[in-house]
Amino acid sequence: MVQTLKSLPDEAFSSGAMGLGIVIDPSEGRLTSPVSGTITTIFPTGHAIGITSDEGVELLIHIGVNTVRLKGKHFEKQVQEGDRVERGQLILLFNIEQIKAAGYVVATPVIVTNSANYLDLLKTTEAEVQRGDYLMTVVV
Incomplete structure (x- = not known):
């Protein structure tokens, strides 16, 4: 499910202070x-x-809210800093059920941290998206 940043119970994200973006509530x-x-x-x-895209868009993908408190438990990195990635490449595994059982939401903000460099951010109008679907586009 796709949500707005304002829906997150985390002021740093919901206020837009970290940049513009969207929230995905992952199903896997x-x-x-x-x-x-x-x-x-x-x-x-x-x-x-x-992730910095080939076009220079800087993205921050943050699994859940306050999940830093899990100290890495339930997360399995598939990449390292400096790695080149392709669209659709697996970069992280995480256990939704265990994260929720520990008391955390898994709603995942996808933020353009350098959004001030762009005129606007166009976002999907779909309520549900699948892997590979359109999420957003920066306007230069």
């Missing part, structure tokens, strides 16, 4: 890269990954 614990580019950041805990 497989994160694939939405773009071709380079892994620029991967948190040691595996709960968040930064």
